[in-house]
Amino acid sequence: MSATVFIDGAAGTTGLEIAERLAGRPEFTLAVLDDARRKDDAARAEALNDADFVILCLPDDAARDAVSMIRNDKVRVIDASSAHRTAMGWTYGLPEVVGRDAIASARRVSNPGCYPTGFITLLAPLISAGLLPKDWPYVCHAVSGYSGGGKALIGRFDEDEDIAFRAYGLAMGHKHVGEMQRHVGLVHAPLFAPAVVPAFRGMLVEVPLQLAAMQLAGTPDVLLASLAETYRGSPIIKVREDRPEELLLRKSMAPTDTVELFVFGAKDGSQARLVAVLDNLGKGASGAAVQNLNLMAHIEQTAGLRL
Ligand SMILES: NC(=O)C1=CN([C@@H]2O[C@H](COP(=O)(O)OP(=O)(O)OC[C@H]3O[C@@H](n4cnc5c(N)ncnc54)[C@H](OP(=O)(O)O)[C@@H]3O)[C@@H](O)[C@H]2O)C=CC1
Numbered sequence: 001m002s003a004t005v006f007i008d009g010a011a012g013t014t015g016l017e018i019a020e021r022l023a024g025r026p027e028f029t030l031a032v033l034d035d036a037r038r039k040d041d042a043a044r045a046e047a048l049n050d051a052d053f054v055i056l057c058l059p060d061d062a063a064r065d066a067v068s069m070i071r072n073d074k075v076r077v078i079d080a081s082s083a084h085r086t087a088m089g090w091t092y093g094l095p096e097v098v099g100r101d102a103i104a105s106a107r108r109v110s111n112p113g114c115y116p117t118g119f120i121t122l123l124a125p126l127i128s129a130g131l132l133p134k135d136w137p138y139v140c141h142a143v144s145g146y147s148g149g150g151k152a153l154i155g156r157f158d159e160d161e162d163i164a165f166r167a168y169g170l171a172m173g174h175k176h177v178g179e180m181q182r183h184v185g186l187v188h189a190p191l192f193a194p195a196v197v198p199a200f201r202g203m204l205v206e207v208p209l210q211l212a213a214m215q216l217a218g219t220p221d222v223l224l225a226s227l228a229e230t231y232r233g234s235p236i237i238k239v240r241e242d243r244p245e246e247l248l249l250r251k252s253m254a255p256t257d258t259v260e261l262f263v264f265g266a267k268d269g270s271q272a273r274l275v276a277v278l279d280n281l282g283k284g285a286s287g288a289a290v291q292n293l294n295l296m297a298h299i300e301q302t303a304g305l306r307l
């Protein structure tokens with residue numbers, strides 16, 4: 001029997017890509033509200049309570065409101081927003097780190113942010129293996145395509161083609177910092193320096209490491225071997241054992257749900273750069289939602305993904 005999936009926010013950037021990934025999947029039937037009713041609370045409440053699975057692709061406040069409208073205990077929720085990523089009662093939707101079973105049995109799953117997906121997949125296994133300290137003041141630099149900011153940022157970049165680079169989050173306190181700290185288990189909040197480039201999709205998330213100044217840190221080769229072992233067999237997270245001379249984000253990047261992890265190291269082992277390359281709309285949002293939906297519905301975890 002086919003399960004009903006209601007995407008609240010289906011006309012937005014993330015929602016549209018989830019619908020594309022679910023099209024032609026006989027296991028699921030999409031419940032759709034037409035344009036006139038998609039923001040009508042009565043119509044939304046009905047759809048939210050009639051579905052087997054609800055995927056929220058809304059701004060944070062609207063996502064909180066949607067959850068409060070759900071009265072039917074059988075409805076299971078995946079929230080793509082940042083409203084519930086550190087909230088009690090929610091499972092963090094990163095199966096490679098929290099475990100697939102935790103997601104398969106959860107009623108409330110909060111998708112990770114796009115930047116934290118890179119940061120956490122790089123750092124969490126290395127810290128839990130004792131190869132990096134948890135009490136280090138980590139820094140994270142990142143660049144994202146402008147679809148990461150949804151319809152509003154897409155509109156801005158479409159209108160102003162003169163923007164070559166946009167540094168932001170300059171007042172610190174970006175909304176992703178809390179989930180980065182919590183789900184890696186860091187003592188200190190990381191210093192997060194994000195930026196946007198004039199490409200539609202794709203992102204590069206980097207954690208530079210002063211290994212020589214850390215006590216008990218692994219060498220770059222040891223860090224790489226540990227990541228390779230952690231994600232061996234993962235169809236989604238690929239650890240690249242080569243060290244290319246440059247990493248390019250291309251404006252023509254095709255949608256993908258994979259994450260590539262790199263470890264670059266100084267010859268003397270004193271410094272390293274951990275880098276994750278992913279698609280903000282793939283494993284960073286829509287692909288992650290579909291992966292979690294597959295797990296919750298007990299379907300092959302990569303069905304419908306772009307790998
Ligand atoms: N874009 C990305 O790369 C990522 C996005 N996310 C998160 O996913 C969520 C959706 O993001 P994104 O798709 O980019 O955003 P968009 O702005 O592209 O889409 C949001 C959609 O929600 C609709 N909406 C807003 N308020 C309501 C409401 N009260 N009731 C019903 N619909 C409403 C909007 O309507 P309208 O079309 O009329 O504006 C729009 O269609 C956000 O929380 C975002 O932070 C997470 C990871 C990555």
Ligand SMILES: CC(=O)N[C@@H](CCC(=O)OP(=O)(O)O)C(=O)O
Nearest residue numbers: 080081082113114115144148149
């Ligand atoms: C480029 C850009 O603006 N990116 C978004 C994050 C996108 C994302 O991960 O979404 P959540 O809002 O659900 O966390 C930002 O920095 O706010």
